[in-house]
Amino acid sequence: SQQGEEDPQALSIQEGENATMNCSYKTSINNLQWYRQNSGRGLVHLILIRSNEREKHSGRLRVTLDTSKKSSSLLITASRAADTASYFCATSASGGYQKVTFGTGTKLQVIP
């Protein structure tokens, strides 16, 4: 069964706006990662947040993690047309360091 569920399934915004995607998961995790996939291509790792961290930044990306609610959010600030892609969260279960479970993804469209 899927560990992560992203919300919304699809999101359309204007260039320059912020985009927020959410991920919920079911069991205890070691870490949570976010990946981006451009149409028809492989996934690219964006950012990893450990279970003992609450917030992390990388450039225009901000990730939060709330382990009490078993949820995470990815914020992309000042979006660009090049950010158009699908975004996936992936969780690594406690005790299982190498295997990750991916959610179903959020499809983001940034309109120029």
Next chain:
Amino acid sequence: DVKVTQSSRYLVKRTGEKVFLECVQDMDHENMFWYRQDPGLGLRLIYFSYDVKMKEKGDIPEGYSVSREKKERFSLILESASTNQTSMYLCASSGWARTDNEQFFGPGTRLTVL
């Protein structure tokens, strides 16, 4: 520049054929993974490998097998392809780390079984 390569971007096979999908990584990673990706279902893990000649079933191993004879190469085998195996297949690798297990992906192979 680190790289995961897959043998084909597009592949068309007939029902009942034996299909080999090859994946090679140049990062000396211990772990390698095969996923399939279908619309609305996200990525689902088929098999993974922690080391040479080691393999573990993922969530959907039925109809597939794998081979890892060398550290850098992980092959996915469809013994007798069926139309429900039409999908995008993604290979990934990761190093052995306790807390940071970032996966590096290949470009994917879009397989069509007729």
